[in-house]
Amino acid sequence: MKIFIEPNFRGADKGDGGIRRIVEAQIKHLPKYGFEIVDKMDNADLVTTHAGILGNVPIHKPWVVHTHGLYWQEYEWPRWCHDLNNQVITAMRRADHVTTPSEWVAQSFRRGMWLNPTVLTHAIDLEDWTKGPNGGYILWNKTRPDPICDPSPLNELAKLTPDLTYVTTFGERAHNVTVTGRMGFEGAKEIIKHAGIYLCTTRETFGVGTLEAMAAEVPVVGWAWGGQRDIIEHGETGWLATPGDIEGLEEGIRWALKNRSRIGKAARDAVAERFTWDIAMARYAKLYEEVYASSVESFAGPVVSVVIPCYNLAQFLPATIKSLLNQTFKHWEAIIVNDASPDNTAEVAGALADQDARIKVITNETNQYLAGALNAGISVSRGRYIIPLDADNMAAPGTLELLVNALDRDREIDIAYGAVQFVQKNGQYPDTTIAPDGISGWPAAFSFRAQMLQKNQIPSTAMYRRKVWERSGGYRTRYRTAEDADFWTRAVSLGFVPQKVTNKPTLIYRQRADSMSRNETQQNWAAWYPWSRHMSLVPFGVEESPSKQVNGGIAWNVASYEPVRISVIIPVGPGHEELLIDALDSVEAQVFRDWECLVVNDTGHDLKVPHTWAKVIDGGMDTPYHPFDGYWEQAKDHKIFCICGESEDWHERMGPARARNLAISQSTAPLFLPLDADDFLQPDALSTLYDAWTQFKGVVYSQWWDQNNNDLSLYDPPDFDPAFLTANGAIHAVTALYEKSAWELVGGFDESMSHWEDWDFQLALASKGICGTKLPMPLFTYRKHTGFRREEHMAAFNDGKDAILTKWSHLWERRETLTMACAGCGGGGGGRYSPPPVMASSSSLAMKAREGYVIMKYVAEHTGTRVYKGPSNTQYRFGNNKGHGIKYVLKVDVEHLLSLRDGARPMFVVHDPSVPNGQPMPSVNAAPTLVAVGAPDRHDHEEPVAPVTSVEVAEAPPNLDRAPQDRKDGERLARLPEQVQVNDLTKPAPQVDLTDQKMPTLAELRKQLAGMSTEELALQIAREKSGPNRSTAIAILETALREKTPL
Structure with a gap:
């Protein structure tokens, strides 16, 4: 293989430093492995450059960039250092593969660009x-x-x-x-x-x-x-x-x-x-061979894969395919994804595939919505470029040739697109309400800042390099619509560069009143990116230059992510693989950035994740606890950082206790937070928990959002009380902030516990004087019924009951409590947290005013979505429906929109103008910032498991004869009260209101509760918590509620 190296250092050494020694070693040692060093790039099979050296490397020549570090944001640097950072990062964006000299630098690149660099250490003779x-x-x-x-x-x-x-x-x-x-x-x-x-x-x-x-x-x-x-x-x-x-x-x-x-x-x-250089250059040679082989393979298939998801759109499919058959560029394949469509999509797609071998059809057994359908199609495609095309839209003439040429010509462009022509539903005539020829002013030149304002800049049908989909992890199935907006936002955040390469239409968009985009509510996809609120957190790979406030507008910050302060621990069991991506995305969504994430694969099979910064530990009962130099064993095709166990074979599943212990033992931070693979954090979770921990130490836990399919409710655990912990089970979810030293002190999670290892862990900590502090705010979302059937939990239930009674029997047999051990909370915790005076509201309507924009509400009666323009020529899609009723509008367009009338009534009003700029909107019913709904639940057949009963007093052991509610893998929380919606507190009070009484005797209280209904008991619990908050009263109320709740 012929290789071109730049720089080549032909002259005398003028203090060129370490890079010169590496290049000299390449020239000296690589010929031993069959490489010929050539002087001209045109003669090379592969190009390799060092640091920030840029060149116009043709797309068909694989390019490896060897980096040697960047100038980190923790230090003050002159301008030339930021300029050099820009050069190196630009080379990394364009290259086919990147190397780093150490694991530390590699992890920074994983965090900044989700790259999967190869660690090639330096060496000496x-x-x-x-x-x-x-x-x-x-x-x-x-x-x-x-x-x-x-x-x-x-x-x-x-x-x-x-x-x-x-x-x-x-x-x-x-x-x-x-x-x-x-x-x-x-x-x-x-x-x-x-x-x-x-x-x-x-x-x-x-x-x-x-x-x-x-x-x-x-x-x-x-x-x-x-x-x-x-x-x-x-x-x-x-x-x-x-x-x-x-x-x-x-x-x-x-x-x-x-x-x-x-x-x-x-x-x-x-x-x-x-x-030694002999050892190092063997790794260099192996990498070059792999990169070259991968490049050859990418050019072996069709150039472009057109992926067409189809659900109930069979009538439009022939026109869509015809628009491809008429393209001037012929080296394409089309993947039609029949997304469990109830119409005759299968027959129509099959007939079209019979007419042309380039057309293939795959079928989803269940409806996956656009995101799942696109991922399914792309996963079986072979093109080096991808272009999605909805089954009711068409590719404009010459689209493929124009976009392919743009990507072939310029490595700096990763996503190419043109204008959009809107046509009427029949597909024959332009939509003149947009423009005389139907060609709108959208999209304009791409703006990263506008994308962060929830204003999507790129049409769904844009052509992109396959690595965009691979590195970003594809389309997120938590979205039923706007999956493309989220996909583009993630791509540009990772450093991929979009460009409108022509003003000609590349997409013919069919206007339909019944389309998903018009009728489905758009989620706040920008909320998953903390830099949408804090521009100082923008990943360093983003191509658009920062404002003057960030390094003088020269370059984005390059964080070293050292030292790590919190380790997020995620065990993954069978059935949770598809939900793991939401958990990992929620870690990336954190405003607090000094974290690491360890994932334990306890599924019984290989696990692939796009988040290259996640350290994936392959589980199995033979997996050792000791750390392993994982980067020497990089899983190149998995795009993961892998810490592998000693055994290559999968054995019996580890279970959550051992899985957590394994990851915690390999973590490097002084604090850790367990997170189940089917749950996810809210953006301020780590920052809020960490701030509270610096004040109280010990364990810090919070409220959480309880999500049952599409239903959300707020769960408020009790304040920390050792007696309550003894009598009633786990006080809080396992997702809390703990000290690693405390975990070491009590010997970790008890792996002999088949159930309730989280309750046991809380008991063990409290017995050492390590207490908890509750934060009165929901910081994560707990998803119920996400993959396990009742029978699987019941099988080990009795073992769990016997284990907990045996281990902690002294707390009941000798009538001991944890009160003495935890009285002073010598190990930390046990405090009362007071939130700051101004808390950010997080409602679906809690939109913050942005500079240059005004929030406007559509008040006309039209429920369908319509397009409106202002003097800026910006298009706004409004309708009197849930998804398009309230939007940001440029200030220059406000006066025009306010002038529009529907008869005598105005069509628009400014939404709550009394709210000052930058302040949270008031919200009655709070909602989580991050929401993950996705396609319809595929586990509707699973039966919920009944709740645990708590006992009345600490003298007797807990009643463990009934199974815990929703015993999903990785979560052993002993459920306490039923969920009570926030607005339930406004309902009529129960006939007896205990909050107005002094604490009655037990006999009196039981007599009063006998006549209460289930709803009255639930409301009484909520009122007690928001009022006197007496733990004894709450415990008795909860017991009464459960006795009335049928199993």
């Missing part, structure tokens, strides 16, 4: 480095001082250890510190070989200097960050202290001096085993 006499000094050796290469830790260390001697290239001179200034390579080589200790406090993207010291048998002591963690095994080949811990560095230095000979030999052996 071992024979160039030999052991020298020990000079006894501690060396800090960098070629320049800057915000990252900061010598100040050495000076602090020198003051702390006046008995030790230091040599440094930069820093402050002292009686025990010698400053040499910058040295050339040969001079640095000698001073490294004679060092007693090599000090590395720099946040290296890899650390070639570290390798050089190790190869010379010089122990390395540094901080545990950046690329050092990929090189040094703490306590074996060196010492890694917590960043900023000067005393930790001193401890490491004295340990290394004492064990210098043993550590030095182990360090050189580690370099010989993993970091």
